[in-house]
Amino acid sequence: MQMVTSEQMREIDDYTIKTLGIPSMVLMENAGRVIAEEVLAYCRVRSGNEQQGSAEVADPSVVRQEAIRWELAERERSRGERWLILIGKGNNGGDGLVCARHLMDAGVRVHLLYVEPPESLRGDAAAQHAIAEALGLPRSVYTPGEADIFSGFTGIVDALLGTGAKGAPRGAYASLIRAANGSGLPIVAADIPSGLDADTGGVHDPCIRARRTVSLAFLKAGLTQYPGAEAAGEVVVRYIGIPPVLPRHVPGAGQVLSEASLRSELGIGLDRPRRADGHKGTHGHVLLAAGSLPMSGAALLSAKAALRAGCGLATWALPAALLPHAAGAVPELMTAPIPDDGNGAWSEAAADEVLRLMQARDVLAVGPGLGRFPGEAGFLRALWEGIPRPLVVDADALNILAAAGGLAAWQRRAAATVLTPHPGEMARLAGLSTAEVQRDRLGFARRFAEQHGVTLVLKGARTVVADPDGRVFVNTTGHPGMATGGSGDVLTGIIASWLAQGLNGIQAAALGVYLHGLAGERAASARWTSGSLLAGDIVEAL
Ligand SMILES: NC(=O)C1=CN([C@@H]2O[C@H](COP(=O)(O)OP(=O)(O)OC[C@H]3O[C@@H](n4cnc5c(N)ncnc54)[C@H](O)[C@@H]3O)[C@@H](O)[C@H]2O)[C@H](O)CC1
């Protein structure tokens, strides 16, 4: 699913109205109607009223009143509902006015609460105000601090601020947002929760906490990243008459990963048939340079995940002293002991053996459980520069990169180079604070990947994947239980496996995070009730 920024949405609106000639009032009418439909859908779910809305007309001989926009039963069900519509002065407010009208037609009692005097409305919003007046919709103007605004209401529509907002809500907007959040009433947000940064997912103070957000025409990028994703509640994107394909001159802000977008944007079908004439040599060979005496499990998790994700062969290059730990742990895994003078650690000299092993393998995954050691930078640089094949760099290998001056000090590789940092590793690698990385995950990932020519997997809730061409994908599969030791090692193995099977950097990274999350969901549904998830469970669920 396509994401857009506020600026891109304005360009799309402009193009739709001025170039395609679809009147903005038509768009606003559609916007208000779909918001009303989502309010009614929310009411149905809340009342547990699952039966469909089709009204059985009492006397079948009577011609059904097609003129009624809403089924009779809908009106019946809505009788108990009384919604407060918070109206800002821009077009978001206009949407709210249309929504109020449609809710009234569906039998919901409504009250309009203007955050500024209605006279301050302009254009389409002013026209909608005039219609509401002509209909005699009950209304009042908010005065900060007024008490008892919400009593008797069953819900709130937030039509205060949309994509035209700049910075933190000011003045009466801020106090009304705080009051609405404090009311305990369910809030349905028009387009975005007021106070959300629609581009980054950052939330201003205050920001509406919505149960449901109706993102109009296109998904606003900020709704996919925390904390914005939390403030938005359930997000639904609704068509309002704007063609659902981006105009050529609008790049878009990236895609949400799904089977559809993996297929349409990256040409990957989950149902990829295995080649009938395949044999273990045709599905790629992953080499792992990973593991150290205190951390051999990380390498095993990565290796097993790589095999489970479908590569034909996997070899674990490990310090010789670890061999007893490795033998038999994963029978399908081959091992390549590296001389380590008995201390189970890596050394700069180990690079030569890894380079030799890579002459007969397709992909190197370096980092899980690697540990830190003298000569680490020389070791990694030898691999970074000496291997003409795809590389997955994770965990301690990322920390070694960071300690050796960060990517600016490392040459741009021709082959696919996938980095899989969590926010802390990303911060160290970029010489920033974690908060600075998290402030605009989408923008940061895009800029970093383009600047350094790498495929970046910025992990965390709603992992962001960005490639050297500036393409951005957001993953929404996964489960909170995946925040467990070794989960990242599993992801590294999956991505390396798909690279070995012939996918390019962005394909392997996007498919990898998507499958990793799906496997985590499946493992959680099987085990979550009985307690915590283990990284190994994710591997089994692959
Ligand atoms: N353009 C279209 O064809 C459609 C737009 N839709 C809806 O319109 C909003 C965007 O409307 P816009 O008028 O550009 O901005 P807002 O409604 O968000 O108005 C904000 C309004 O408030 C003032 N303001 C800005 N920042 C702040 C702040 N931090 N605190 C207080 N006040 C602020 C400013 O003066 C603005 O006028 C979009 O989200 C859609 O909901 C429809 O969907 C139909 C198509």
Ligand SMILES: [K+]
């Ligand atoms: K809003």
